[in-house]
Amino acid sequence: MGAGHDHSGAVANAAHRHRGRLWAAFALLAALMVVEAVAAFTTGSLALLSDAGHMFTDVLGIGMALAAITATRRAGTDPQRTFGLYRLEVLAALANAVLLGAVAIYVLVEAVRRFGEPPEVLAGPMLVVAVLGLLANIVAFALLRAGSKESINLRGAYLEVLGDLLGSLGVIAAALVITVTDWWWADPLVAVGIGLFILPRTWRLGRAALRILVQAAPEHLQVTAVHDRLAAVPGVAEVHDLHVWTLTSGMEVASAHLTTDPGVDPAGVLAAARAALHEDFSIDHATLQVEPGASAGVCGQTEW
Missing domain, CATH: 3.30.70.1350 (Cation efflux protein, cytoplasmic domain)
Incomplete structure (x- = not known):
């Protein structure tokens, strides 16, 4: 005699009920990402470029979360998918971690190269855009916080926004230092700080996703x-x-x-x-x- 019951509805709702917040965060961060990318090339700021790259992974991660939620919801009607498409959420989180790690490594390499001869940057526009980025990340952080406790995919997006929020603070600090002292090394130094902040969080997210994919027992259960x-x-x-x-x-x-x-x-x-x-x-x-x-x-x- 065996028994198994479908409790997938509660799991699906954990992500579905935060869908509106995800869309709001996605739209807000996508708009600011474009602004930061344009400003980074205009001002020559590596710190701002790293923040824009990080924000790109935020947008991509939230987009993948939305796609996974949509696919999971539609898959429930296919009798061949006996567990639906719940693993899409985990795959999206893993892809998110890989992309975020790649951005962090690129920023670190470019920052080391710039330490030899840091270029001048336009600190004024850099500061304005960084403040806008900080405000956008504060709003996105608030939108995603509740869902991050229930979904690994939303947790990935939440961690990225948290890192980006701190990155925006770093860019603001670098712009202020450059404005006051003309110490150009502040820009690559902040970029290194952002990269080093991102990497361990990326590792933890990727490790959590891999544990699920290899069907290891949950860490909190013996x-x-x-x-x-x-x-x-x-x-x-x-x-x-x-x-x-x-x-x-x-x-x-x-x-x-x-x-x-x-x-x-x-x-x-x-x-x-x-x-x-x-x-x-x-x-x-x-x-x-x-x-x-x-x-x-x-x-x-x-x-x-």
Whole structure:
């Protein structure tokens, strides 16, 4: 006897209910990205260019999040996609991390090159555009904050906006230093700071996405603890073929074979096991195979 229920609606809603905020952030940052890119080439500021590049990944990341949400919503009607397209969210987050890392590396390389002979930059326009970028990022940060706690894809966009917000502060500081002292090294120095700030966050986002894609157990769950809890369910003699993984943000999945004691009601064991997974581990999508003790040796356990 086995059981599995579709709890995908709650997961989908975690991203869908923030869709309007995503669109607002997308439009705002796209407009400012164009302004920053044009200003970077006009003023000759590498710090401003790095901020524009970072903002580009913000826009791209939010765009991918919106595309993934749309595709996930439409995929539910296809019977061949038994888990929908929830992994698109994770793939978008991974692509986001790769692009963000590439931008950070480019900025670092270009900044090192400029340290030898820093070019002059137009600090006035650089300061004005950086202030506009800061205001845009503050608004986007507020829009994405709530969703970042529920979705890895939204968390990727949120982290990028957070980094860009701090980057805008750095560009403002560089413009002020150049205006007051004519110390041109402030521009590549701030660019290096932005790049170094981005890289570790990119690594963490990419690592989280890869853990999901390779179907590793969630970091916050100990598989041994799940095993022991299921083994403690009244009537369960043994637990084997246990797997726990993450399908997408907020959707942990489990499967297991439960060998029961003689004369035990399998329906009662199944209900108790599902309740244990829900209450102790917040696992709502579980496929459990309940086996009478006599059939344990022929259940077809898979060796992975």
